[in-house]
Amino acid sequence: MYYYDIQGIKLTDLAARFGTPLYVYDADKIIEKISVLRQSFDGINLKIKYACKANTNISILKLMHKHGVEIDVVSPQELELALKAGYKGEQVTFTPSGVSFDEIETAIEAGAKINLDNLDVLEKFGQKYGNSIGCLIRIKPHVFGGGNEKIMTAHPESKFGISIHQKEEILAVVEKYNIKVIGLHQHTGSDVKNADSFTQAASAILDLAFSFKDLEIIDLGGGFKVAYKEGDVVTDMEEVGKVLGGAFLDFCEKYGKPLQLWFEPGKFLVSESGTFLSTANVVKKDPVKTFVGINSGLNHLIRPMMYAAYHDIFNASNADNSVQDSYRVVGYICETDTFSFDTEGKPNERLMNKVEAGDIIAMKNAGAYGFTMSSNYNARFKPAEVMVYEGKAHLIRKRETMEDILRNQVEIEL
Template identity: 55%
Template sequence: MQLTDQNTFTLQGINPVQLLEQYGSPLYVYDGATIRRKVNELQHAFSGINMKIKYACKANTNLSVLKLMRSIGVELDAVSPGELEMGKLAGYSGNQITFTPSGVPFEEVKAAVEAGSIVNIDSIPLLEWFGKTYGNTKPCMIRIKPNVAAGGNIKIMTAHADSKFGISVLLLDRIKEVVAKYDIKIIGLHQHTGSDIKDAEPFLQVADILFEAAKQFPDLEILDLGGGFKVSYLPGDAVTDMELLGNKISERFKTFCNEYGRELQLWFEPGKFLVSEAGYLLVKTTVVKEDPARNFVHVDSGLNHLIRPMMYGSYHHILNLSNPAGESKPYNVVGYICETDTFATDRNLPEVRPGDVLAFLNAGAYGLTMSSNYNTRLRPAEILIDNGAAKLVRRRETLEDLLRTQIEI
C-alpha cells in the first residue's frame, strides 16, 4: 500500500479506483507483495530452526492465492474436504496438506488419509477409530488442547478449557492408552491457541505445555504451534513482535530437541497473519443520510461480503479513496442488507459523498470465504495484484450462478 504525493492510494502503482471502474463494485483486491512480505517476516523470525509454514487456507481459498503460496514454499492446512480439493487443484500434493478437522464424520478423515494428508486427531473417539482402521500403517498427529485462554476475544480463542477444539492435555494418559492399544503411529503434536495474540507469553506458555507432552511420545517428527499472530488493524496498531517471539520460541525449541535426543521440525499454521493485510474490500457509497443522532454512510455491500465486524466486532480501517483530503466527519458506515450490518460506528472519515469509493482494509482473511448470498445478493469479483500486474482471479457472481443448483417442481 502506498500514498503518492497527490494522496492517491495505490497498490504496486495501480489505482484501486480504476480497478473498481473496470470490474465493478464491490470488489475484493489482494496485494501479492504483502503476502510475500508476511511470509518472509515469519521465515526470518524462525530462521535458526527447522521450521515449516502451513497456511491455514480457511482464511482465503482463492486458487490464485493458493498457487502464490505454493510458489513461495508455503504448504497448507485444511479443515474440510473442499479445502483439501482446492489445495490439490492449486498444485499441492496430498502430503503437503495437513488435515485438521473438528468433529467431522470419519468418512472425511478417511478421504484425507487416502489423499496422503497427515491428520490432526482432535478427539478420543476419532483416535479410537483411527487406531482400529489403520493401526500403525498410517501416521497421524494429535491436537492437544492446552487449556490456555488467549486471543482477541472469546469467539476466536481455541485453546481454553471450554473450547471444542482438540483433546485436553488433562487426558494425556487416556491418549497414551489408546495409542498403545492400537500401536498408532504418532509423528506429531499440534495445538492452536486462537487469533490476535499480541504478546509472546501465551505462545511460550502453550509451547512449554506442548514440549512437556511431547516427552511422552518417543517417535515424534513434528511439533505444530498453530498460528494466531496479531496483525495491524489501524496505523500504529500493536502487533506481535515476531523477531522477539521467534528468538524466544526458537531458544526453547532447541533446548527441547536437545533433551528429546534429536532435531524435530517446528510448524506454524498462520492464516490471517499471511493474507489479512493483503486484502481490500472496495465499495461505493450509495446514500449519505444525515440523521439527528448519526450521519449514516450506506454502501453497496454488507455482512454478506464482510461479516467479521458483525460477528467478531472486528475493526477494519476505512479510507475514502475519492475524497482523501476532505473535512473529517463522524459517520456510521452501514451495509445494504436487511439486518443491522454496521461496519463502523462514529468513524471519522474525510467527507463522504454519494458515489465515493471507500476501501475496507485488512479484508484479505475471512472475507469472501465467510460470505453468503443472503438477501439473494451476489458475491463480488476478486483481483490479485502481483509483480505489478492486476488480474481477475474470480468473476462476479450472476443470478444464474445462484439458480444453478435449484430444481423447479
C-alpha cells in the same frame, strides 16, 4: 496511513475496471509476511502451513505454493482445492474438528497428514490403520489466548483438541493400537499479541511430547496479531521467534533428535493484503448522525458484525483531508449491518474525508475471512476478487450472476 493505490494502481481505477463490491489482494504483501515469519525463526527447521480457511481462492493458494508455503485444510473441499492448486498430498495437513470418519479416510487416501482432535476418532484411526501411517494429535493445553472469546481455541471449554488432562487416556489408545504419533499440535487462538500465550502452550506441549517416541513435528498453530490501524499493537515476531525458537531447540536436544517446528498462519499471511472496495449509495444525514450506505453488507464482509472486528475505513475517491466529517458506515442488507466498529467492539462513527454518493469506500485488512465467509443472503451476488501481482491487476474470481443464484435450485411444478 491510507493507501490509495496497490503497487501503483489506484483503488478507484480498480473499482472502475472491475466494479464494486470488490476484494483486492496485494501479492507483494503476502510474500512479505511469508518472509517475516521465516526470518523470525531463522536457524529453525521451520515449516509454514497456510491455514487456507482464511482465503481459499485458488490463485492465493498457488501463490503460497510458489513461495514454498505448505497448507493446512479443514474440509475435503479445501483439500481438493489444495490439490488443484498444485500441492501434493504429503504437503497437506488435514486438521478437522468434529467431522465424520469418512472425511479422515478421504484425506488419508489423498496422502495428507492427519491431525486428530478427539479420543473417539483416535480410537477409530488406531482400529483401521494401527501404525501403518503416522498421525498428529491436537492437544488442548488449557491456555487463554486471543483477541476475544470467539477466537480463543485453547481454553478449557473450547471444542478444539483433546484436553492435556486426558494424557493417560491418549497414551492408552496409542499403546493399544501401537499408533505412530509423528506430531503434537496446538492452536491458542487468533490475535495473540505477545510470546506469553505461545510460551505457555508450547511449554505444556513440549512436556507432553516426551511421552511419544516417534515424534517428527511440533505444531504450534498460528494466531499472530496483525495491525488493524496505524499504531496498533501487533505480535512481536522477533520476540516470539527468539523465545519459542530457543525453547524448541532446547527440547530437541533433550528429546534426542531434531524435529520440525510448524506454524499454521492464516490471517497473518493474508489479512493485510486485502482491501475491500464498495460504492457509497447514499449519504444520509440524520439529526443524530450521518450514515454512509454502501452497496455491500454482512453478506460480503461479516467480521464486523460477527466479531465486532475493527476495519480501517476511508474514502478512496477523496484524498483531501481538509474537509472531514464523522460517518457511520452501514450496509444494504435488511439487518443491522454496521461496518464501523471501534476497537472496543461497539458501533461508532469514523472521521473520514468528505463522502458523496458514488465515492469508493475502502476497508483495509480484508484479505482474511472476508470472501470465504460471504453468503448470498438477501439473494445478493458474491463479489469479484482481484489480485495485484507484479504490478498488474488480475481478475481471480468473477462476480456472481443470477445464474449462480439459481444454479442448484430445483423448481417444482405447483
